[in-house]
Each structure stands twice: as C-alpha cells, then as structure tokens.
Amino acid sequence: MALPLLTLERQERIRALLASDGRVLAAELADRFGVSEDTVRRDLRELADAGQCQRVYGGAVPAAPREGNLSERQRIGASRKSALARALAQTVEPGALLFIDAGSTNLAIAEALPEDCGLAVVTNAPSIASALMERSGIETILLGGRVDPGTGACLGPKAMADASLFRPDILVLGACGVDAEQGVTSHVLEEAELKAEIASRAARILVAATTDKLGTASSYRVVPTEQISLLFVENDCPASLLAPFKRRGTAICHAGPEPADAAAATKRRARR
Numbered sequence: 001m002a003l004p005l006l007t008l009e010r011q012e013r014i015r016a017l018l019a020s021d022g023r024v025l026a027a028e029l030a031d032r033f034g035v036s037e038d039t040v041r042r043d044l045r046e047l048a049d050a051g052q053c054q055r056v057y058g059g060a061v062p063a064a065p066r067e068g069n070l071s072e073r074q075r076i077g078a079s080r081k082s083a084l085a086r087a088l089a090q091t092v093e094p095g096a097l098l099f100i101d102a103g104s105t106n107l108a109i110a111e112a113l114p115e116d117c118g119l120a121v122v123t124n125a126p127s128i129a130s131a132l133m134e135r136s137g138i139e140t141i142l143l144g145g146r147v148d149p150g151t152g153a154c155l156g157p158k159a160m161a162d163a164s165l166f167r168p169d170i171l172v173l174g175a176c177g178v179d180a181e182q183g184v185t186s187h188v189l190e191e192a193e194l195k196a197e198i199a200s201r202a203a204r205i206l207v208a209a210t211t212d213k214l215g216t217a218s219s220y221r222v223v224p225t226e227q228i229s230l231l232f233v234e235n236d237c238p239a240s241l242l243a244p245f246k247r248r249g250t251a252i253c254h255a256g257p258e259p260a261d262a263a264a265a266t267k268r269r270a271r272r
Contacts, residue, residue, distance in 0.1 A: 022061065102123075120141065159194055164197065178209045225248050
C-alpha cells in the first residue's frame with residue numbers, strides 16, 4: 001500500500017491540478033491522496049493564506065493575480081489591454097451614460113472612447129477622469145472620497161453616496177478575477193461594495209478581462225456571472241477557459257489583434 005503523501009508533496013500536486021484543471025474539489029482530492037477531507041481543507045487553507053489559491057465552496061480555484069499599484073499594472077500587458085479596450089469602446093452607443101470604475105484595463109477603455117459622441121462618463125478613478133476631461137464631446141463626472149493608492153479608486157462613504165445618484169446605461173466593470181461559478185471578484189472589500197452598488201443600478205454590465213484573470217477568484221464577490229451582459233476576452237484566449245462561461249450562457253466578444261500603428265502607440269504610452 002502506498003504511503004500518504006507528505007504535506008508539501010500534496011500541496012505541490014494541488015497547485016499543479018489548479019494550473020491544469022482550473023479548480024479542485026476537496027472530496028476528490030481526499031480520495032486521490034488517501035487522506036481525510038479535513039486534511040485537504042487544511043492544505044487549501046494554507047495555500048490560500050500563501051496567496052496560491054482562493055477557497056470556494058467545496059474546494060478552490062486559482063487566486064486572482066495581484067500586480068501592484070495602478071502605475072505598475074499599466075505597464076503589464078499594455079497591448080493586450082489596448083486591444084480589449086478598442087473592442088469594448090466600439091460597442092458603446094452615442095449619448096450613453098457610462099460608469100467606468102477603476103483599473104488599468106478600464107483606463108485603456110476610457111482612452112479608446114470616440115470623441116464627439118455625446119457621452120457622459122461617471123468614474124471613481126481620478127486617472128480616468130484626467131484622461132477624459134479634455135476630450136471633445138465627453139462630459140466627465142468624478143465621484144468623491146478617499147483615494148486608495150492600491151486600486152487607484154475613490155472609495156468610502158462619500159463615493160458610495162455619490163454613486164447612489166446614478167443609474168448608468170452601461171457599467172464598465174473592472175475585475176480582479178472572473179470565474180464562471182464565482183462571478184466577478186475584487187481584492188478589496190470597499191471596492192467590491194462600490195462596484196456592487198453601481199452594478200445594482202446599471203442597465204448593462206460590460207467586463208473586459210485579460211486571460212490571466214479568467215477562471216480565477218479573489219476574496220470579495222461583486223456580481224455573479226449571470227449579470228455580465230458581455231464579456232470581452234483576448235483574441236487568443238484558450239477555449240478551455242471560456243467553456244464554463246459558455247455553458248452558463250455568457251455572451252463573449254473576442255478582441256481582435258492590435259494593428260501595428262496602435263501597438264506602437266501603446267508601447268510609447270507604456271514607456272512614459
């Protein structure tokens with residue numbers, strides 16, 4: 001009879017299964033390793049504490065990526081975010097009231113919005129307001145509140161009170177993680193609360209997610225997958241990552257490859 005694996009060996013195999021399968025179930029792991037579910041749950045708890053997974057009901061999924069502050073995130077995958085931004089911006093109807101919440105991908109979306117289309121954009125991100133305030137034909141409204149340096153967002157009671165005044169036609173919702181079962185999640189409780197408040201008032205919710213965020217989750221749920229009106233993904237996003245979303249009926253739009261001239265502009269912005 002094979003001896004039970006040591007703790008570090010089990011946890012290494014759990015990490016490998018998360019990478020290959022996208023999620024693990026405690027009961028199945030207990031059978032696989034010949035240990036109790038309590039032992040597996042302890043392994044998952046330790047992995048979660050180390051930021052290597054996110055515990056969910058019955059098991060775990062990969063942890064949503066953490067990429068530093070807003071300036072650092074802007075420099076990561078700039079061309080991929082630009083392609084997503086162009087795809088989403090093309091679906092925005094002239095004259096709409098948008099809420100664009102904080103995030104490096106959402107900043108790229110704000111920069112991709114067409115001018116002279118009569119848009120009104122509400123945001124809780126000073127960086128997005130700054131990018132839009134001199135754009136022709138776009139009215140910009142910035143929520144108040146404490147500016148959180150990690151998220152680049154205005155958060156807290158003032159931001160929540162301001163947010164309650166708006167019923168946007170479109171919410172461009174930033175996401176730390178997007179999982180078919182767990183929905184859109186955030187690393188920060190205050191941010192998740194504000195996102196959920198706006199989502200409850202929005203007619204449509206659009207989410208643009210880089211591939212590394214799909215199939216991952218963070219600690220605080222914002223909205224379930226069923227509330228996403230349209231999910232924008234990268235052109236080469238693996239079909240295996242999208243299959244769970246399609247089974248739930250999520251509408252998906254693939255961003256096209258970035259043109260050479262747009263790629264050059266993106267690289268110039270990233271170097272600034």
